[in-house]
Amino acid sequence: MVTVAVVVDTPQHSTVRGALSYDAQVPLPAGSLVQVPLGRRTVCGIVWPQGPQPEPGVELKPVGEVLTQLPPLPAAWCALVEFAAGYYQRSVGEVAHAALPADLRKLADKQLALRLKKLAKLQPAGGTAPALPTLTAEQDAALAGLTGDAAQVALLHGSTGSGKTEVYLRAVARALDAGRQAMVLVPEINLTPQLEARFSERFPDRVIVSLHSGLTPAQRLRHWLAAHLGRADIVLGTRMAVFASLPRLGLVVVDEEHDPSYKSQEGARYSARDLAVYRGKLEGATVLLGSATPSLESWHQAERGRYLKLAMPTRVGGGVLPRVRFVDMNHVPKDVAHSHALSPPLLDALQRRVAQGEQSLVLLNRRGYAPVLQCLECAWKSGCPHCSAWRVFHRVDRTLRCHHCGYTERVPSACPECGNPDIQPVGRGTERLEEQLAVSLPGARVARIDADTTRLKGTLEAQLASVHAGEVDVLVGTQMVAKGHDFRRVTLVAAVNPDAALFSSDFRAGERLFALLMQAAGRAGRDAGQAERSVMLVQTWHPTHPLYAALRAHDYDAFAADTLKEREMAGLPPHAHLALLRAEARTQEAAQAWLAAASSTADEIGASAAGVTLYPPVPMSVARVANIERAQMLVESGSRPALQRFLSQWLPQLHALRGEHKALVRWAVDIDPLAI
């Protein structure tokens, strides 16, 4: 009999934190999947490289079935999971099991053998490789910088249209030629099909699989196994793919590395981009981070020489970035300006495009018809009964919808408070903008793309195809349309009402706005013939704001330098490191009381002496969601290790504290939070 350490799926709120010990007949290799008894049930476990010694005298239960058909998970995979669990303060079991396909856990050894046999026959799509495009001097230089040295991290700062994807393709080709596997991450599931098409065309003799939440459980298992067995050469996917098991990983590409989607917002709140960098170090793989507007975290690392900076400022094929012009809303008629509607210069520009048969893209980051309805007689507004937020008026189906809890009702025909039939929309969303454009531009074909029009699978593709086919003159949309789609005939991009982000309490709002507008600008003038006439129009009350000055000059470097200086002075990332302790309770008082108690515990273990500062508990900006009150507390330190050391001391104490707070529903910690 030998003792083996096994991790099982135990969530955060559990006293089981590390591996458990079991008896086995023979030593089992680390990374093997096993069935083990846990309490009264049998669960899937993973044999772990090391675990705590079992208490002497404790009777150990025996390991059940071992999945001998499955090659054990590589040591590097276990190390990545262990690091992620430690860094994001979750149990190893939770992170490990969340990283595996759900179906794998249910499989018996025999069924597995069958699946593996089928996979052995997996063949590349076939076909002939296309002729390679000639590289620009900038692409050449970027690729020359990628030496293929172990654990190199490179930040590819390339303008929209500078040909970043071609650099990815060449870098992947090199990794494959060296007998290694490549992983390519994209922020959104929407972007995987077009990337997959691009890679299959370039690598017809390679096996390519995708990993994202849109796959069926069976597909996910198949793709995961293909990667794990080394049958797949290329893995494309969203943030979850960073945990794929790849025995020969040689390259990780993180496209649009600044995108907030890489940060998980539930369970272990990991950053796939940060884990990709860590993973590259672990496995001696090159990591290539690409963006037109890098995150300030990555930019800062590059400036400090930790990452290699590769710059591609020029558009391929002679395209130039559109001229950026501002419509000063202080100078347009008051009634128009006040409703943030379409200014005469913008309408004029749109009309001209329609007349010339060119396309326009109008951006408004707000779904629905109007963000709130209001009674003209009394003070009634369309608040959500369950949340501290307004319900949004959706005109298509005549509903009031809460975007936080989903609570939906038919819009009332009269004010529910005073019976006055005159209730009116306040402000505007994409629905209302679409309607207004249709009225203002008679004869123009206006279409809208946002989360509401693309709810059904495949509708986004269909709508984009109709835009590409030239069936649309003016496309209205949220940030969804600014991401990655290559519109050849767009010569005007307009931002209707972007100012709010300039004065947001969220310190990253400016960074996100700049990225969004730069990305949107990149949608125009992709075609060299039209590039000269291409314009981005921004309606603003603050045309002299530094963010807009940087946007006008397409000058990311200036924006980054300004913002990094501000962050340094304010003690914010990347110059400081943050964690958020969040609490949800029946009442706001209970939520804050728990945080206050947590704060006292932190004082007792000497937070400030450890270089860690705790701020007072505050309600979250939307304090109540689905009748649960939410509060949070910011924890900050100039040193990442100091913050980590403190958290690993503090959090176990908070588990113990939990019992004394009956009204507390749940709590969680978010390391490196995106918004505070």
Next chain:
DNA sequence: AGCACGCCGACT
């Protein structure tokens, strides 16, 4: 999280 055990109200 499951899935127990455990101690108090309306039914065959």
Next chain:
DNA sequence: GTCGGCGTGCTC
């Protein structure tokens, strides 16, 4: 007299 409410406590 039992079925079952979900309160707290453990899982090698």
